[in-house]
Amino acid sequence: MRIGLEQSLSVVPGHLPFDIRIYIAGHRGLVGSALWRHFSRAGYRHLIGRDSAELDLRNWGNTLAFFESTRPQVVIDAAARTGGIEANMRQPVDFMSDNLRIQVNLLDAAVATGVERFLFLGSSCIYPKFAAQPISEDALLTGPLEPTNEAYAVAKIAGIEHVTAIRRQYGLPYISAMPTNIYGPQDNFHSSNGHVLPAMIRRFHRAAADGSDCVTCWGTGRPRREFLHADDLADACHFLLEHYDDDQAVNVGTGVDHSIAELAQLVAEVCGYRGEIHWDHTKPDGTPRKLLDIRRMTEIGWTAGIPLQGGIKTTHQWFVEHQEDYRT
Template sequence: MTPPPDTSPLLPPHARVFVAGHRGLVGSAVTRRLTAEGYEVLTRDRAALDLRDAAATEHLLRQERPDAVVLAAAKVGGIMANKTFPVPFLEDNLRIQLSVIAGAHAAGVPRLLFLGSSCIYPKHAPQPIGEDALLTGPLEPTNEPYALAKIAGIAQVRAYREQHGASYISAMPTNLYGPGDNFDLETSHVLPALVRRFHEAKRDGAERVVLWGSGTPRREFLHVDDLARACLLLLREYDDASPVNVGCGEDLTIAALAETVREVVGFSGDIVWDTSRPDGTPRKLLDVSRLTKLGFSPVIGLAEGIRSTYEWWLRRQ
């Protein structure tokens, strides 16, 4: 395989990269990208390694001695899952982060990328949200445990940089979607849930689809393959304690998203909004100027990305 042309000392050609969470939405995309660029990707299935087990994780990293670690493993879910299971959203994510980041340092891994979430920012943060908005106000209550765990991960990365000089960095992606997404209606995020709801309504000949909330909150969506491109760029070129927002810099209402999904899927019925259900954060648009200055811009449009994701999911059925 041809080695990557990049000669950055932060992630040199032929680097061996351990991807934690390689079967998930983010981890699988990062794995695809790294492999395509000529890097050697190291992985372990959940049955072989529980990343919450600090001793086992450190043992693996000492054995493999990767040049870098991408921490994409996390317990994730939508509003319903976060409201129903706050304990594992807090505790599992804390355990994974403590285990992988501390284990990487103990094993002498020189480079690490921790992937967080845009939900770390205050519910009513000024828009677009810059990285300096962190810890400036109350969080969205529906996903506070998950957000607190991710904030702790940022703090852990910063602490290892400050105390040990570790070249560890953090990235905060916006709402993601794409191949590998979770389409379970009980635990999925909004975009795959909409795809499945409209698909099943079309299949069953339903006259309408009832959706949660008012449809007025605004969200930003990034295809996971674009995120993977950004991750590789950061691994090669970024080395600072401040987290980096990863998004497309544009948002739309949930109602507009629903209309786009309905058109892609081909459902001709009505959309009804159940306003007794929670909306969540009113708006969440990231300021991506820090990433843009590094030369990043997304290449996959929303409608195109939804269409390819829908086709991927259909093939899996």
């Protein structure tokens, strides 16, 4: 593979000039669309995006040709096969194989064409199931993973290691971030395929509209989770590209967690649902607690700004306004 290292690194680290070419991989997804909104509003004029029908990132030849023709200078990898517990359990091969291909192709194409800055997005599921809480970046690879999303997590860990290897072998300032659970506009509101918060919004919204008196949720309601609005994550990604240059992946979260039962209560209130909430204990809970240690991010000067209740309200509003076109 030809390595395009002859190009000088003009943007590292520090302010990203407004005329820089930024490719947001996965720009129609939950995180990618927030990144697109963020950088557009901030005044970046040369954003590049392709949906998966135009460019399947699992295909190496097409990915390299795309990089050669568009010449991005900065890449943010928000493209991935994603899904909730059920999808992860049903299709582990797809979660492993697609994600490995997507990230390897993006990273190899970036190195080959001299991309100056690259931000790889991992996920908090890369940490061991019983990691000490809050989970510090040092917990990576210190214990067994949560089995329900092990294939996805292993692919993501490979992505982090790939970024570190590129830093060591080629000296490029590529970085990784580990976001906590993300929610917001463009989320996957599918009731069984999606993540917990949007699936709850859909279920409680329907129940309120139908006047139902009982909603059943998966598991015991006891696991604790942290939720970050996608617009906050987009802001954090921009901040990291300008201020962070280190081998170690950095956690991005709010530093606050809630039980799934508390979350259900909050979503029910926002949706105007007043019936009972039943917990189906035959369904798996997943990891008991997942709260990220965000000290590293705080120390370098970034904190989240969107409160959970307000974020759920605007996400519910978006769901109501886009009932015809959200993903099913």
